[in-house]
Amino acid sequence: MTPAAAEPMTPAALQDGSAAVAVACVRSWQQVLAARGHRGMVLVAGPQDWCRERAGDLLQALPAPADQWLWLGAGAPAGVPVLPASAAERVLGSEHVGVVFDGWQGLNPDAVGALSGTIRAGGLLLLLMPVLAVWGEFDDPFKRLLTVAGYAPGEIGNRWLGRLRRCLKDDGNVLWVEPAGITGGSLPAVAAKVPAGPVSNPDCLTEDQARAVHAVIRACQGQRRKPTVLVSDRGRGKSAALGIAAARLLQAGVRRIAVTGPRPQSVQTLLDHAQQLLPGSRRVGVGVLEFAESAIAYSPADQLSTTGFAPDMVLVDEAATIPVALLEGLLERGLRLAFATTVHGYEGSGRGFELRFGPALARNVRGIRHVNLRQPVRWAADDPLERFIDRALLLDACRQNPALPQLNVADLRVTCVDRATLVDDDDLLDALWGLLVSSHYRTRPRDLRVLLDAPNISIFVSQIGKHIAAAAVVAREGGFAPQMAAQISAGKRRPPGHLLPESIGHQLGMADAPQMSFGRIVRIAVQPGLRRRGIGRRLLDAVAAQQAAAGLDCLGTVFGASAALVHFWRAVQYGSVRLGVRRGSRSGAHALLMLRGLSPPGRELSKRCQRRFARELPDQLADPLRSVTPRVVLALLAGLPQPTLSDESRERVKAFASGQAEYEDAVAAIVALTPLVLSEAADRLSEVVRQALVLKVLQRRSWADCAAALSVSGRREVLTLLRTGFSQLD
Template identity: 45%
Template structure:
């Protein structure tokens, strides 16, 4: 296949490439590298020769007439749609998430045209998307071009990618093999046998034995969401009933609703599909589903990897007929971490669950070279590295990595990124670009027997002075890339918090086979020592708070100074900020921040944090320096505890007693766990009686009142002032005497 690099010749070549791809059942990627005008002319000529422009999609600013388009960073919105040709103009910036999402829309026989600056200049080309990686205090040039250099190499080495440079002779690309034809589906509604098996599994979950959930896993483009919609339509047509589909947001489940509506011959209206014969499929957010009084007949959870494991586990316990579906290698986060974490929950709660893996792609045949090169370029298939032998302290070595080395050591890059993907469910392709190019980042590896045992990605932040620091404190400035000192100043309220030099741990991961051996704590300890020697004031982290994570960071010497008042829309958790002082100045800042939290957190528990899980509320309360209750407070508490004063007239004293006792680490096991949950839910969070009783494992108000009275009696007997203890003993004795009389 020969020809020049002028638009007319490339148009002819595009037609031949598209015909070859259509016959093979594959797609073809073409890299056009040169000046912006030349790549645009050639790209338009190839598009018009190879596809219907009206069914294509162009991501960029300067778009030819009659071609659907989106902004350079708008491709993620097209997940689930289909195109005949995709044009990505890298002159306007390259969004890794969008590139992955966009390529997933192109059907067999389609071309992907990547328009890029001259190959030699591309890594240093001003990329508007790199602005997402810029950090205040670093010049734009500090954003490295490692991601583009690696992408350029992968595309140049790929035998099926057509590379055409302006003014050069177009390189030959290997002819496409013919992909294997997929097995017949056996179901006219389904495109593949995999999809038909998934539909049957969902129907079985809805109609067969209870407590046997199904888990559908698939890469993008395998028809997973369509299978959920087809199955929901079949169930509604035959049985009616109420089916709920949930996910991290409405847009994540639109494909399920569309396919259900299409199968039933109706339309989606406000997130609901009404079946002609009765029954409906409707969308609810996970928290809305948790609050439902009457459970639906079937629950479908799509994109389950983006829903917190704790919420998934709660849904699993609440609903006897439930299906979980997730993308394994996704562009918005990975499902591999979901599989790793949630499998244990399924085994424990519903041991007869079944997994259905959808392997066969819908829009192209298996073995598509565009998908293969995409997986390599974005590390969508990065997996866990082999673990070291473990146990030998001397075999552990902490190494700060020069990120330039990752361009020459692809296995190492895959190992450490695979470890991060498994540890953090929201790891996306943009995180790979940030890891390679972020200007203020450090990458530390914990090695064992020459294998990657752990990894930490940390950021250099803070050091603002004068008016800038004060503007950050007042909320008038929000410097990009300085989360820890900015939050310490503007959210916690520490006036000079932004002036601190801080090392923020952005990501940390230890190989699952080596966890619970102290390696994560050791990694954090060595990072802190290095930061102390380098003159930092603080180290810290911000993450979605769970009891396990709070305990991990506390064990490593970090202290909570803030809990976000709103839950994250994707994770369903509140964001915790935990810090550790590394200098006298840092220690003083931590003390002041803890003082602010001791003042603010108890008040927040009664309003914006009233729905916070009691176990987590207790962990964050413990160790705070809260005021000691007065003798009057104790007298109110004793009056309530011994049955002579109503709860409502003792509330203020009870609040101060409970707050002080629960904040004391010495009171960790006193009173018992159920009583501690009741004290938090009712006395500190002011939840309604029924809600607080449920949190404490009681049936209603009478049982909770008795539980609280018993708890306060115990606290008064061991912790109240001597005069109050004597009074309590006398009241208790009189009560015993009256009872016996």
């Protein structure tokens, strides 16, 4: 490498190894980056104490004050802000001149992604690690989070770290500082930053940002039910655009703007930009900006989607991190909305978000104002650090092969992918990871490390050559000795990495379950253009055959319940066995566990669990599961065995249906027969009648709540719907 310095260094000097030479080289290199509006990465590789000492030398020599850096881990010099790796998400929305990431204390991919996005133009990411030659033996503390009970530490792979090492070697713009000197990295000659063209909005830094601000303002002032959706990679100024638009709306007389995101701290950039444009405004607490008689205030998404609070405008930042069910609740309320989401980000996939949220948008809006922000704001285009992070964390993985929709389904073959082969095949890994990311909107970089290194993971793909049409990720669980199984069922032990046997043994009371062997379907994904062609079913059938041959007793899956997913899994021979009583923080839905028996004991266990679920679900719907949507309830009931009921109960219900008995007088028989009516007569009942039966009879909601949910005027109309339903009973 020949650094761009006032006095160029000779190759011999670069191999000097002295602290002064390394510091001078990095300082010169940082000047080149600053001149280009770029950011860079320095790998500081050596013994742990040496790495910390050298990083301290660099911070002292570089021009920015120490308090503008961030140090992740221990051993920071005085005056440098310190953050534990577990708290990396707290920095969302903040900016730093540089970050020191102590990989000796654990290389968390999510933290790498989060912190790299906070570095401004001219800044550096210093990664402290052992020398590359020993990475194969490096006992990364983060690997402890991949521990699965029953597997030895040595069975946790090192494939993700090996791939990172290869990415570092392949990227000539990462500077390597080792005890032997500057051993790697290069940079083109100094080139001035290309000036941006004129921008139509003086508040904005790019024309993309100006278009985004205009679209957000139109969403508030224009036709209702036409939300704005801002999409971009990180660093393009989405949050700033929301803040600028919010400020201009308050100045135009809008009184109440609600902002939401994954947490109050995540909207600070939005509030900062709004405050800059509102002289005399003041911050109140973490999430409120007051201006005259108006305010911009943070509200959790679950409150906005379910309460009667109706602000003039709602701004949703990092929408990919918020459960689709909550976002759909905002749409259904008819609020004026603007969403901003990241396409490739550690927070979640914007592409997966669009695929899953798109149908909800189509159902609830008249049109969409869509703005794609491409030009970076916080750094110049073609940024070396952004390129490296995108490749190392696979944020740039391809999403869909355009030739795939024309394939012949019969030509697809299902194989179990060898992970050692996968990690060395960039095209195959890109295709697989891109498919998983596009299908699951909350996929994060750490999930890639789990996929490659967790000891109990198997990957199945349906493919032609390297073209992947579908993929399934399976985790092996269970197989405990009787004594441990008894402790699990009693709730005394919770072995990591064994969700199915623990849930079935402890929560369902099936004491023999932890001794059985399970395969949990962690992910299933089919290319969007190939769905509804039986590809997912064929893949899951092939997985079932392979897992049965391997001696497993059951396959299972756990997911945020929706009617469509319940129908899909039941069609591939999975039965519902447990519905969580609380909504999941990631999905915003109740978690549903479904089982498919493979061996004779496994099939018997699955039937026992399903029978228990059928017995208990009606009572649960009347209390802990009252908030489950009627569509999900109807999907669950359609697959459950129904009890045999007496002629007396049937006659009582017929009396109610004909108007000869009041609801309160026949309620016991009505409750007993409703699951049967919804099962046997479902195809003869309208959607609103089916929902009325769920809301009033099974979930025991008040007449007023039922009327509001069904959009009818009151008790009399709800009674009419119920009587209509029972009139169809044979």
